Amino acid sequence: xxxxxxxxxxxxxxxxxxxxxxxxxxxxxxxxxxxxxxxxxxxxxxxxxxxxxxxxxxxxxxxxxxxxxxxxxxxxxxxxxxxxxxxxxxxxxxxxxxxxxxxxxxxxxxxxxxxxxxxxxxxxxxxxxxxxxxxxxxxxxxxxxxxxxxxxxxxxxxxxxxxxxxxxxxxxxxxxxxxxxxxxxxxxxxxxxxxxxxxxxxxxxxxxxxxxxxxxxxxxxxxxxxxxxxxxxxxxxxxxxxxxxxxxxxxxxxxxxxxxxxxxxxxxxxxxxxxxxxxxxxxxxxxxxxxxxxxxxxxxxxxxxxxxxxxxxxxxxxxxx
Numbered sequence: 001x002x003x004x005x006x007x008x009x010x011x012x013x014x015x016x017x018x019x020x021x022x023x024x025x026x027x028x029x030x031x032x033x034x035x036x037x038x039x040x041x042x043x044x045x046x047x048x049x050x051x052x053x054x055x056x057x058x059x060x061x062x063x064x065x066x067x068x069x070x071x072x073x074x075x076x077x078x079x080x081x082x083x084x085x086x087x088x089x090x091x092x093x094x095x096x097x098x099x100x101x102x103x104x105x106x107x108x109x110x111x112x113x114x115x116x117x118x119x120x121x122x123x124x125x126x127x128x129x130x131x132x133x134x135x136x137x138x139x140x141x142x143x144x145x146x147x148x149x150x151x152x153x154x155x156x157x158x159x160x161x162x163x164x165x166x167x168x169x170x171x172x173x174x175x176x177x178x179x180x181x182x183x184x185x186x187x188x189x190x191x192x193x194x195x196x197x198x199x200x201x202x203x204x205x206x207x208x209x210x211x212x213x214x215x216x217x218x219x220x221x222x223x224x225x226x227x228x229x230x231x232x233x234x235x236x237x238x239x240x241x242x243x244x245x246x247x248x249x250x251x252x253x254x255x256x257x258x259x260x261x262x263x264x265x266x267x268x269x270x271x272x273x274x275x276x277x278x279x280x281x282x283x284x285x286x287x288x289x290x291x292x293x294x295x296x297x298x299x300x301x302x303x304x305x306x307x308x309x310x311x312x313x314x315x316x317x318x319x320x321x
Contacts, residue, residue, distance in 0.1 A: 008033050009175060016168040023160050024050065024109050030167060039189045042170075045197060049163060052107040058255030059103055060198065062162040065155045069099040069124070069132075071147035075140055085147070090135050093245055094266040098128060102151050104159055115156035121148040169196040220305030221247060228312045234276060237313060237320050241273045241290075244309055256302040268293035276321065283321045290314045 012029050015021040027046045034043035053059055069085040087099050102122070104111060114120065129147040173192045177184040184192075225243040230236060245266050252262040272289035275281050294310045297303055 006033075006036055008036055009171065009178070013168070013171050013175060016164060016171060023112065023164055026164065026167070027108060037183075037189060039186065039193070041190065041193055042197075045193075049108050052110075053105045055105070056258060059105065062159055063104040065102040065104060065151055065159075067100060067102040067149045067151040069147060069149055071129075071144040073138065073142035074145045075142040078142075079145075080142065083144075085132060085144075086137055089137055090132070092131070092135070092266075092270055093242075094249060094263065094270075095128075095131050095135075097249060099124075099132070099149070102149055104156070108160065108163065111156055111159055115153050115160060117153050120151050120153055120156075122151070123148055166197045220303075222250070226305075226309055228309055228316070231313075231316050231320060234281070234320050237316060238273055238276045240309070240313060241269055241276065244306060244313075245269050245273075247306055247309075251303055251306065258298070261296045261298060265293045265296040268296070281321055283317060286321060287314050287317050290317070 008029065012026065012033060015026050015029065027050050030046040031043055034040070034046065048057070053063070069087065070082055071085065073080040073083050085099060087096050090096050090099070106114075124147045129144055132147060133143040170192055173196060174184065174189070177188060177192070223246075226240060226247060227243075228240055231240055248257065248262050248266050248269070251257040252259060268289045272286050272293065275286045275289060290310055290313055294307060294314075297307050297310070
């Protein structure tokens, strides 16, 4: 490797500032630079951006877009189109998130194509539509027969701009650090990359990409909402069930909990909450739902706190229900 900034680095800096050079071509050049630097994190990030992120891979923050939901209602007689989903009225917080947060997993070329479409409607799955209709949001008997997520094409354009801007800042800092007689150390490259590309002031605020496994910073009960030791009544235990459901969402977003496992665990916790709110809840049924939720939580250290919280609720249920 040369001891002065390479021609690849200089070309990359020029291309990043040229709006006529596509982000796809720029990321290919970034892969070339990663080999020159022997820096795997840049290589892996660029490849993921080009090829897309798999369903079980954590997403960078800029690929998680706020969205809304609307669809067509029908009650057997009357059809109403373009009706917004009243997301705040849906009791299931996991479903609320599913309707208000769009994960952009496609490669950059497809993201660029979508960014050029003025009106975007993305059909939800049949399962999502069924869950929304199960919430019985309309007293008129209407149900959705079509359901879409709505998001602006400008949000997709912002994904492209964010990738370009973060890479540009990394390249500019790299150029400065490479101005002397020595190539930047791997430690320095990692610091520049995590601060400027993964956007983490501590080097770990979002997923750290690693080819061997996905490492993420996740702290159980960081918000302090789970307080099992304070449970003395039925209302207390229901409050804790809701807090554990929120914790499962946090663990899933951090990438330490599989989507399917999170969805199934949350579903059983929702059933437990519904049973607990009945006038005469069945204690055995309540505990069974909690146990089924626990069965879908993996036995890994990162979610051990959630598992232990569920186990404690099962034990406490005998006293408060």
